[in-house]
Amino acid sequence: MATSPLNLAELEPVALEKTLAELGAPAFHGRQIFAWIHRRGVTRFEAMTDLPAGLRQALAERFAIYTPQLERVDQSTDGTTKFLLRLADDRRIESVYIPDTPAQTFCISTQVGCAMGCAFCLTGKMGLVRNLTAGEIVGQVRVLAHHTGLAGIAFNIVLMGMGEPLHNYDATMQALRILADPRGLGVHPRRVTLSTVGLIPALERLATEPLMPNLAISLHATTDPARTALVPLNRRYDLEALLDACRRFPVRRRARITFEYVLLAGVNDTPDDARRLVRLLDGIRAKVNLLPLNEAPGIPFRRPDDARVNAFAKILADKGVRVLVRRSRGRDIRAACGQLIVEGGRKSAAQQLADRMAPAADAAPR
Ligand code: SAH
Numbered sequence: 081m082a083t084s085p086l087n088l089a090e091l092e093p094v095a096l097e098k099t100l101a102e103l104g105a106p107a108f109h110g111r112q113i114f115a116w117i118h119r120r121g122v123t124r125f126e127a128m129t130d131l132p133a134g135l136r137q138a139l140a141e142r143f144a145i146y147t148p149q150l151e152r153v154d155q156s157t158d159g160t161t162k163f164l165l166r167l168a169d170d171r172r173i174e175s176v177y178i179p180d181t182p183a184q185t186f187c188i189s190t191q192v193g194c195a196m197g198c199a200f201c202l203t204g205k206m207g208l209v210r211n212l213t214a215g216e217i218v219g220q221v222r223v224l225a226h227h228t229g230l231a232g233i234a235f236n237i238v239l240m241g242m243g244e245p246l247h248n249y250d251a252t253m254q255a256l257r258i259l260a261d262p263r264g265l266g267v268h269p270r271r272v273t274l275s276t277v278g279l280i281p282a283l284e285r286l287a288t289e290p291l292m293p294n295l296a297i298s299l300h301a302t303t304d305p306a307r308t309a310l311v312p313l314n315r316r317y318d319l320e321a322l323l324d325a326c327r328r329f330p331v332r333r334r335a336r337i338t339f340e341y342v343l344l345a346g347v348n349d350t351p352d353d354a355r356r357l358v359r360l361l362d363g364i365r366a367k368v369n370l371l372p373l374n375e376a377p378g379i380p381f382r383r384p385d386d387a388r389v390n391a392f393a394k395i396l397a398d399k400g401v402r403v404l405v406r407r408s409r410g411r412d413i414r415a416a417c418g419q420l421i422v423e424g425g426r427k428s429a430a431q432q433l434a435d436r437m438a439p440a441a442d443a444a445p446r
């Protein structure tokens with residue numbers, strides 16, 4: 081069976097140099113190619129005009145530069161833009177651009193589907209279809225940065241699209257290293273937030289990384305039975321173990337760990353939950369993002385009303401916990417894309433992804 085050519089878009093500069101050396105070409109051409117791909121968004125070898133013509137041809141014969149293909153762009157009246165991207169094997173993923181939150185933010189996927197099976201999440205219902213490669217993770221950012229004209233301008237990245245980034249650890253970290261390189265897009269890890277449901281061994285590995293993103297933990301409940309019902313992974317890594325790992329996590333000076341908490345009516349939104357949450361976070365430099373559930377067909381929960389959400393937020397705020405309520409944006413495009421991706425006969429997470437990509441903009445009551 082023919083193997084597909086190596087994708088140069090997923091190599092770090094050192095690996096690119098090595099690949100060039102194996103072709104008998106000087107190493108600095110590797111750095112040039114890196115800049116063409118990532119900084120300039122040029123993915124045709126023949127357009128890399130500062131490379132010798134013979135080398136361009138040799139590269140084109142041996143290698144590929146894959147870029148996720150833009151299949152559809154939906155823009156909301158509030159500026160949120162949703163990108164449907166097609167991968168080389170025809171799988172689809174979505175990435176979202178959320179402007180002015182106050183930064184420009186790209187929400188990026190790390191897997192097609194997800195193995196974690198959280199009870200309120202449509203991506204979880206898909207199961208894991210496959211991991212994204214580092215090239216596909218970086219490719220989303222490249223497509224969005226060039227489409228929005230933000231390449232070369234500062235933007236933030238949240239790994240909050242489809243998938244569990246710590247379940248695709250190596251590709252995710254390789255992508256972050258490629259993104260951070262100043263010869264490419266130069267996105268410092270300080271501008272990246274990795275959201276995880278709490279795979280503790282991977283979290284401990286993350287704590288040792290030289291280039292470390294900001295951390296967001298999807299908590300969602302304040303007792304083990306309640307969390308296990310919502311996040312099956314809690315059976316293996318319970319609340320105490322997860323919060324201990326957070327206490328040990330080397331948080332940057334002046335930074336905080338974000339705790340995400342999807343509010344489900346009558347399930348995890350009581351005043352007792354709010355008070356327990358305050359106690360659980362004791363001793364952790366934390367901030368809490370409350371996400372009132374984005375309802376969707378197939379999700380067996382309801383969104384609490386605003387009064388309930390605000391009461392929950394107020395209990396946290398009164399105890400000195402930093403809290404934001406993230407409210408959904410882009411409702412109009414969600415309405416417009418009723419039947420976007422179908423994977424395995426099931427409507428995928430595409431629609432839900434946009435729903436939950438609410439910016440952390442509206443502050444909770446003080
Ligand atoms: N797998 C990672 C990152 C992707 S999910 C994680 O779970 O952290 C990003 C965030 O969206 C998580 O906090 C997740 O709980 C939240 N989310 C998932 N489904 C949602 C829904 N229906 N409504 C609101 N938020 C949702």
Ligand code: SF4
Binds near residue numbers: 194196203242298
């Ligand atoms: Fe996976 Fe995150 Fe969805 Fe849970 S909430 S199923 S971890 S994508």
